[in-house]
Amino acid sequence: MYSHSDFAKALKEDFPELARELAPDVNLPHLQMGTFARFTQAAIDRQDKKLAQNCFNLAHRFFHDADRFLKNEFCVSFLEELNLEGTRGSFAKPLMSDLLLEGWKHINTYLDEIKAEFERKRNRPAN
Numbered sequence: 524m525y526s527h528s529d530f531a532k533a534l535k536e537d538f539p540e541l542a543r544e545l546a547p548d549v550n551l552p553h554l555q556m557g558t559f560a561r562f563t564q565a566a567i568d569r570q571d572k573k574l575a576q577n578c579f580n581l582a583h584r585f586f587h588d589a590d591r592f593l594k595n596e597f598c599v600s601f602l603e604e605l606n607l608e609g610t611r612g613s614f615a616k617p618l619m620s621d622l623l624l625e626g627w628k629h630i631n632t633y634l635d636e637i638k639a640e641f642e643r644k645r646n647r648p649a650n
Contacts, residue, residue, distance in 0.1 A: 524589065525593055527592060530589075531555055534555070534581065541559070559578070560605060563575065563578040567605070568611065582597065586626065603634065
């Protein structure tokens with residue numbers, strides 16, 4: 524199983540341009556994962572197919588066999604943060620592995636359920 528330290532090492536090796544931005548957050552794995560999410564989102568927004576594919580390849584490599592902490596980082600600080608709606612999705616989704624795409628769908632379905640429950644409670648008449 525992969526841990527965050529395994530992923531962080533590979534992230535810096537595969538994307539050395541991120542090393543400087545990751546350094547201050549060395550003991551903050553969710554922040555490092557958030558940096559990776561923003562980097563990936565920027566590639567999606569620019570429709571940089573090669574870079575986006577490389578990001579998804581790295582994510583898949585570690586997501587499929589992540590320990591529970593790294594899995595949580597991917598769900599909460601990577602997949603949840605990706606905007607794949609509209610043209611972004613039509614560009615990015617085909618680049619994602621089935622596992623990553625299912626993870627993205629799962630976390631977003633969960634968030635939609637939470638939002639719907641919040642709205643139900645908010646709109647409930649006061650007693």
